[in-house]
Amino acid sequence: MTTVTQAKFVELDLEALxxxxxxVVVFLSGDGPLDKGARRVNRLTRGALERVRDSEGFAxxxxxxxxxxxxxxxxxxxxxxVVRLDRRASVLDARKAGGVIGKAxxxxxVLVVANTIRHGEELALGAMLRAYRFNxxxxxxxxxxxxxxxxxxxxxxxxxxxxxxxxAALAEGVFMTRDLVNEPSNVLTTTxxxxxxxxxxxxxxxxxxxxxxxLEALGMRALLGVGQGSESPxxxxxxxxxxxxxxxxxxxxxxxxxxxxxxxxxxxxxxxxEDMTMDMGGAGTVSGAMxxxxxxxxxxxxxxxxxxxxxxxxxxxQRPGDIVASMxxxxxxxxxxxxxxxxxxxxxxWYAQEKFDPTGMIDLATLTGAIIIGLGNENTGVxxxxxxxxxxxxxxxxxEGEGAWRMPLGAAYDKLLKSDxxxxxxxxxxxxxxxxxxxxxxxxxxxxxxxxxxDIAGTATAASGTPLAPKGATGWGVxxxxxLIADLQEG
Ligand code: BES
Ligand code: MN
Ligand code: ZN
Numbered sequence: 001m002t003t004v005t006q007a008k009f010v011e012l013d014l015e016a017l018x019x020x021x022x023x024v025v026v027f028l029s030g031d032g033p034l035d036k037g038a039r040r041v042n043r044l045t046r047g048a049l050e051r052v053r054d055s056e057g058f059a060x061x062x063x064x065x066x067x068x069x070x071x072x073x074x075x076x077x078x079x080x081x082v083v084r085l086d087r088r089a090s091v092l093d094a095r096k097a098g099g100v101i102g103k104a105x106x107x108x109x110v111l112v113v114a115n116t117i118r119h120g121e122e123l124a125l126g127a128m129l130r131a132y133r134f135n136x137x138x139x140x141x142x143x144x145x146x147x148x149x150x151x152x153x154x155x156x157x158x159x160x161x162x163x164x165x166x167x168a169a170l171a172e173g174v175f176m177t178r179d180l181v182n183e184p185s186n187v188l189t190t191t192x193x194x195x196x197x198x199x200x201x202x203x204x205x206x207x208x209x210x211x212x213x214x215l216e217a218l219g220m221r222a223l224l225g226v227g228q229g230s231e232s233p234x235x236x237x238x239x240x241x242x243x244x245x246x247x248x249x250x251x252x253x254x255x256x257x258x259x260x261x262x263x264x265x266x267x268x269x270x271x272x273x274e275d276m277t278m279d280m281g282g283a284g285t286v287s288g289a290m291x292x293x294x295x296x297x298x299x300x301x302x303x304x305x306x307x308x309x310x311x312x313x314x315x316x317x318q319r320p321g322d323i324v325a326s327m328x329x330x331x332x333x334x335x336x337x338x339x340x341x342x343x344x345x346x347x348x349x350w351y352a353q354e355k356f357d358p359t360g361m362i363d364l365a366t367l368t369g370a371i372i373i374g375l376g377n378e379n380t381g382v383x384x385x386x387x388x389x390x391x392x393x394x395x396x397x398x399x400e401g402e403g404a405w406r407m408p409l410g411a412a413y414d415k416l417l418k419s420d421x422x423x424x425x426x427x428x429x430x431x432x433x434x435x436x437x438x439x440x441x442x443x444x445x446x447x448x449x450x451x452x453x454x455d456i457a458g459t460a461t462a463a464s465g466t467p468l469a470p471k472g473a474t475g476w477g478v479x480x481x482x483x484l485i486a487d488l489q490e491g
Contacts, residue, residue, distance in 0.1 A: 009120070010157055095468065096468070105131065112151065178284075180284035190257075197239060241300070260279065327346075362393070363452075407434065
């Protein structure tokens with residue numbers, strides 16, 4: 001597990017600035033005088049901060065941009081990082097500035113002079129998130145885990161600390177998602193995945209792992225068909241957080257956990273197939289969100305359910321043309337074994353509704369390449385049968401700075417799933433690929449269950465670093481889901 005470097009909050013000690021090791025961070029706002037801490041650093045460096053503030057370069061900097069003064073004379077630090085940020089910076093600007101600080105300061109001691117900045121704890125969250133590194137598979141120096149530290153000098157340390165505890169729980173959740181998504185598929189098998197989830201009983205979740213015989217008995221033939229060509233046994237894991245009113249119906253989070261997607265007999269081309277280690281991103285996000293809820297002891301009832309399978313070509317693998325019966329009872333003609341995610345989701349969505357009668361249900365899945373064509377890597381595709389729930393989610397995502405864009409559903413799209421031999425086929429054809437995938441899922445949503453489908457194929461990973469994540473797994477969705485649950489149940 002990649003550990004979060006937890007922020008410490010202290011009162012500003014001007015005398016400590018000269019001798020602080022590692023990195024010292026100060027803020028300059030667009031207007032107004034230097035703050036106390038910056039004045040001291042300015043004096044120690046014989047006016048360097050004033051020269052930065054009066055430079056042409058500074059005038060062009062946006063909130064959160066930074067310049068670096070390496071090995072400043074008069075200080076023990078190896079660098080002073082000067083970040084442009086207004087005193088009244090928004091939460092998202094504070095996080096972004098934190099990201100800049102965390103990126104440069106990962107693995108080092110960092111002292112941030114933040115006493116004039118609003119949302120110091122949010123800045124700390126940004127720094128924690130951006131300092132993430134995934135290196136358990138490197139040897140030598142590159143594989144060493146360098147213990148950094150993050151200290152913020154603020155006006156009310158106790159207050160900031162209390163808020164930061166909750167935010168650190170969110171960072172732990174995001175890190176869990178990223179670790180799961182970054183892990184290669186020979187390590188993160190279905191068995192290993194379920195083992196890591198079972199470990200979360202230590203933080204108060206009830207975790208149940210269901211194995212193939214049980215899934216067979218439940219009638220989950222659609223899900224089992226996907227995994228039948230793999231040496232790794234298919235599993236469904238149920239994580240329950242009961243922090244709300246006793247006996248009250250939970251909200252359900254459902255995740256696609258294809259630990260590797262070769263496409264099966266409808267085999268994918270070789271180029272880029274290694275990216276399919278991330279095809280469990282939906283399950284990873286659900287797991288990270290459940291961890292965050294548990295760690296911050298949310299006053300909410302939430303159940304997370306993930307379907308863990310591997311889609312392999314093999315003598316026993318499912319064939320194109322096979323017809324399988326879902327747990328719901330509807331039959332599915334498997335035209336393309338590479339459209340496997342929906343086969344996994346339809347059974348666990350049905351199970352979630354039968355077993356838990358949830359007040360609402362959100363599924364997350366790296367479901368279609370088409371959503372990347374449509375929305376790129378900036379926005380998750382959002383599909384819903386319920387305007388109220390959908391608006392609440394879009395709002396939560398916006399507040400957390402996580403891109404989300406609503407897409408349409410409709411009867412004309414649904415028709416494309418008509419099969420000659422079974423109740424439906426698992427693909428719609430070339431057009432509207434992300435929408436027909438969502439239509440397939442909607443057939444497994446009961447009348448009266450508010451539901452959202454999130455297609456995270458484009459947002460679960462990033463090809464280059466983002467403001468709050470290095471390249472690789474992003475953890476998209478953990479923050480938005482956490483906020484939605486808070487808005488729905490803790491408001
Ligand atoms: N896991 C893929 C979708 C995907 C593609 C995720 C690229 C991340 C990046 C999914 O199982 C899949 O293969 N979908 C097919 C569906 C098609 C066969 C209808 C696709 O998108 O091509
Ligand atoms: Mn596939
Ligand atoms: Zn897939």
